[in-house]
Amino acid sequence: MSIRLPASARREQLLDVALQVFAHQGYHGASMNDVADAAGVTKPVVYQHFDSKRDLYLALLDEVGERLLTQIAKATAGATDGKHQTELGFRAYFRWVADDHDAFLLLFGSGARRDEEFNDAVRKVTAQVAEAIKPLITADIDPEHQRTLAHALVGLAEGVSRRLVDNGVDFDPDLLARQVSDLAWAGLRVVGRKIS
Amino acid sequence: MSIRLPASARREQLLDVALQVFAHQGYHGASMNDVADAAGVTKPVVYQHFDSKRDLYLALLDEVGERLLTQIAKATAGATDGKHQTELGFRAYFRWVADDHDAFLLLFGSGARRDEEFNDAVRKVTAQVAEAIKPLITADIDPEHQRTLAHALVGLAEGVSRRLVDNGVDFDPDLLARQVSDLAWAGLRVVGRKIS
DNA sequence: CTCGCTGATTACCCTTGAGTAACAATATGT
DNA sequence: ACATATTGTTACTCAAGGGTAATCAGCGAG
Incomplete structure (x- = not known):
């Protein structure tokens, strides 16, 4: 038998381990047994803490999304002018990718995207990031156009990150943030300036 | 029994139908029976044309990727200056999304992304798009930076499209292309201009 | 020391779905 | 008309994996 843990600690550990497992194998590629094994425990233990596989996965998506959002919020809070704010936002994003690798894969490496409920969870995150970006965009263009641009920037960060993560390139988040925010801010x- | 079709026609039809099915239900969400049913036929018929589910899916990814790439290539061929070329490229992309909706979902709505082999197929497409973009970027910055920016633009288009497709908003690809390429080109x- | 609570295990059930073997129906060339 | 290739169908096998019932083990309180 494995080491006994108090319920709350076990739950934390399971979330932790499940994140790794799902990030590497994907939702469908990973079985509940895989998760249990990785935690050094058997399947029913997992079911003592989460009602179903979906439930576990949703809990992860929530947690992980939360982490990203708070980090961006914290980072951009101190900035005054738009340019600086843009750079700090991207920096927070890329730092998150750099040192919470698995979280990025879970959220955007996808496997989530094709499931109604999972996709909603991911959308909620991207929508909130987009919301955080919107203030940077001049108010004198129509709102739909604003939303388009906000999501463009979110996608931009995702695209850049995906390439790096997929190819296993390691990168300097701060340099990346400078390069990307230069493009974006310009x-x-x-x-x-144009009313289009 | 259903209508008999010559092998090549049946194969085409199956690819056609499978695209719709996978786009709507995802790789794991759709069974081979679903595909067969949608084609008005039974499972073994599908296996007469494709060795396995993976095989069918890969064939689709290839076909669909090809379509996107040729459309972009065709669109940008006629342009001379960078700004115009940028707009035409985006226009081709957004038009592709607009009227080959299912293709976008298959490629980027994902379910692909979490499988080694599938992901490779998708990466090959994005990499080629990025390659097509690279000429637009000033040559006097370092190559890694160039690649970053190229993938940034690919991600940008993807991000914009995903939001629209996910929310079922219908959109004018040409307007979108103008808005987005303004941002990108600037x-x-x-x-x-800066050596960074 | 033993009762009982919490944490963990063994050993299952049951559905889903990929893949196949054997057979039936419809063309087509002679 | 009849042999033969081609297209389809019925009816299965088999493994994987989500989920659960019954049971066991350790540990603190009385």
Whole structure:
């Protein structure tokens, strides 16, 4: 038998381990047995803490999304001008990717995207990130256009990150943030100048 | 019994139908029976044309990726200056999304992304799109930075599209292309001016 | 020391779905 | 008309994996 743990500690451990397992094998690729094994425990233990596989996965998506959002919020809080804010936002995002690798894979490496409920969870995150970005965009263009641009920037960060993560390239989040925010900020300023 | 079709026609039909089925239900969500049913036929018929489920799915990814790439290539061929080329590229992409909806879902709505082999197929497509974009980026920055920016633009298009497709918003691809390429082109020009 | 509570295990059930073997129906060329 | 290739169908096998019932083990309180 394995080491006994108090319920709350076991739950934490399971979330921790499950994140790794799902990130590497995907939702369908990983069985509840895999999760249990990785935790050094047997399947029913997992079911003592989570009602179903979906339940466990949703809990993870929530936790992980929360982490990303708070980090961005914290990072951008101190900035005043838009340019600086843009860079800090991207920096927080890329730092998150760099040192919470598995979290990125879970959320955007997907496996989530094809399930109604999972996709909702992911969308909620991207939508909130987009919301955080919206203030950077000049207010004098129509709201739909604003939303488009906000999501464009979110996608941009995702695209850049995915390439790096997929290819196992290791990268400097801060440098990346500078490079990407240069592009983004310049773009945003120009868009503001024309009434289109 | 259903209508008899010559082998090649049946194969085409199966690819056609399978695209719809997988796009809507995802790889794991759709069974081979689902595909067969949708084609008005029984499972073994599908296996007469494709060795396995994976095989069928890979064939689809290939076909669909090909379609996207050729459309972008065709669209950008006629352009001379970078700005125009950027807009035409995005326009081709968004048009592809608009009227080959299922193809977008199959490729980027994912379910692909978590499988080694599937992910490779998708990566090959995004990498080629990025390659097509690279000429637009000033040559006097380092190659890694160039690649980053290229993938940034690919991600950007994907992010914008995903939001629209997910929310079922219908959109004007040409307008979208103008809005997005304004942002992108302005960004690219500025990046060229600094040696960073 | 033993009762009982919490944490963990063994050994199952049962559905789903990929893949196949054997057979039936419809063309087509002679 | 009849042999033969081609297209389809019925009816299965088999493994994987989500989920559960019954049971066991350790540990603190009385």
